[in-house]
Amino acid sequence: MDIKAMLKKSGSVIGLVALFVVISCLNSSFIDPSNLKNLLRQVSINALISFGMTFVILTGGIDLSVGSILALSSALMGSFIKGGMDPVFGIVLACLIGAVLGSVNGLVITYGKVAPFIATLATMTIFRGLTLVYTNGNPISNLSDSDAFLEFGQGYVAGLPVPAIMMLIMFFILWFVLHKTPLGRKTYAVGGNEKVSFIAGIKINRIKIFAYTITGFLCGMAGAILTSRLNSAQ
Structure with a gap:
């Protein structure tokens, strides 16, 4: 070796x-075990975003808008829950909103022929501005007393923080997709050489849109965890 x-x-x-x-x-x-658990809870948010970013980088792209996607999906989820929506459905909705915002990046980059750096720099500003306007610059606090909602960001299962468990679950799912499926091999191929991938019949635009969509989805999930942990969207 x-x-x-x-x-x-x-x-x-x-x-x-x-x-x-x-x-x-x-x-x-x-x-100290309590400190390590706290670190796992904190790291899970950035880790989820980085899992999605891995797919984007493998396609030769970059996504600067991840923080803004997290903020906008959290703000929308927070306002819906505050308005009476079931918190569990609110978490699912945050992930879906994130996926939609991520797919917007993918569509602008692939069909708009805009460089990823420029496209996501623009959407970062747009999404951040929308969040500021939507919340009027104020946090949305005291969202819910639901145990299911609070446990998502604050709870423990078998001694491990729930966010850390979600992080591990997503890690193994995405690792499997990337290393054991045709979709993963195509992702590597697109990042390695787009021209050869195109000749080989790979739908390059679809792969790139998928990469940005999964990144947005994971940003929404990370936002839901952070909002649940603080019981506030800001």
């Missing part, structure tokens, strides 16, 4: 472990 190649491939993991060890030595409370 080529140790140099293995170290290069695992560089980020080694760096994370080294950082974990250093911080643990500097502060022993860092490895």
